[in-house]
Amino acid sequence: MGSSPLIQFAVTVAAAAVVSVPLAALLTPPDPYTQLLAVGLLLAVTLPVAYYLSYGGGYASLGAWVER
Structure with a gap:
């Protein structure tokens, strides 16, 4: 990723948030x-x-x- 560790951390957390919301919606009951x-x-x-x-x-x- 070639950028600062702070930007890498923020991008990783943002991507995880984008993935975790639909994943939680698919894997859990429809209870908010x-x-x-x-x-x-x-x-x-x-x-x-x-x-x-x-x-x-x-x-x-x-x-x-x-x-490799």
Whole structure:
């Protein structure tokens, strides 16, 4: 991604939010409270993963793995 870690983190979290809302709608009952809980849990898991990818060298590792 070649940009600053802050921008990488923000893009990763935004992409996870875009994916988690429809995923929660598909996998949970049509109850708004349950869907909000599922989205919250998905984002709670996503934040540490996004932090590792952005600040812990995860994107660099993925880039090296893809270039093999």
